[in-house]
Amino acid sequence: MKFHAIVPVKTLYQAKSRLAEVLTPAARHALVLEMLERVLRTLRDPAIGFEVIWLVSADPVVLEAGAAWGASVLHEIGGELNLALEQARTAAFAAGAEAVLVVPGDVPLMTPEDAVAMTTLLAAGADAVIAPDAANEGTNALGLRRQALIPFSFGLASAMRHQAEAAARGLHVTIYQSPTLALDIDRPAHLVRYRALTLERAAS
Numbered sequence: 001m002k003f004h005a006i007v008p009v010k011t012l013y014q015a016k017s018r019l020a021e022v023l024t025p026a027a028r029h030a031l032v033l034e035m036l037e038r039v040l041r042t043l044r045d046p047a048i049g050f051e052v053i054w055l056v057s058a059d060p061v062v063l064e065a066g067a068a069w070g071a072s073v074l075h076e077i078g079g080e081l082n083l084a085l086e087q088a089r090t091a092a093f094a095a096g097a098e099a100v101l102v103v104p105g106d107v108p109l110m111t112p113e114d115a116v117a118m119t120t121l122l123a124a125g126a127d128a129v130i131a132p133d134a135a136n137e138g139t140n141a142l143g144l145r146r147q148a149l150i151p152f153s154f155g156l157a158s159a160m161r162h163q164a165e166a167a168a169r170g171l172h173v174t175i176y177q178s179p180t181l182a183l184d185i186d187r188p189a190h191l192v193r194y195r196a197l198t199l200e201r202a203a204s
Contacts, residue, residue: 004097045112127171
């Protein structure tokens with residue numbers, strides 16, 4: 001199958017506002033770009049085999065950085081995350097993708113093995129593959145075959161909504177549980193854990 005990846009990223013001034021109590025605006029901007037680089041470098045691993053990695057954002061700094069890290073960039077025109085994802089999915093399918101893997105830019109501990117596992121499930125027949133967050137509420141990655149045209153519902157309790165949309169269409173859904181994908185960096189406690197795990201990886 002021909003797989004494309006989609007990575008959405010908010011503008012830097014919007015991103016990670018819930019970390020304002022522990023990080024300055026400049027530090028939050030740097031964190032967003034650090035995480036994005038990690039995600040894009042992971043997705044570029046040859047073992048995965050993505051034909052295209054799309055980065056969709058309204059921020060020119062984010063797009064410039066993503067292009068330097070090997071992404072095909074799309075300037076967001078919808079003004080909202082789920083509309084941006086629809087824009088990117090349309091572009092991916094127009095470019096020949098048979099399935100897409102949506103990976104937000106704030107899951108920096110994702111591994112190539114996570115991406116391979118999710119694309120393998122799609123290739124084996126799953127119409128949709130959902131990787132939930134640690135609370136099993138949010139969606140930290142979403143794989144969709146071309147025929148699985150469910151609406152994107154990223155936001156609070158999105159994992160349940162994505163499952164419901166797929167079930168309503170009679171689609172085969174698989175849940176992929178992964179500790180490395182479960183951690184998204186939204187709150188101070190997440191940031192502390194991310195820094196600790198990053199140090200562990202560097203030392204191993």
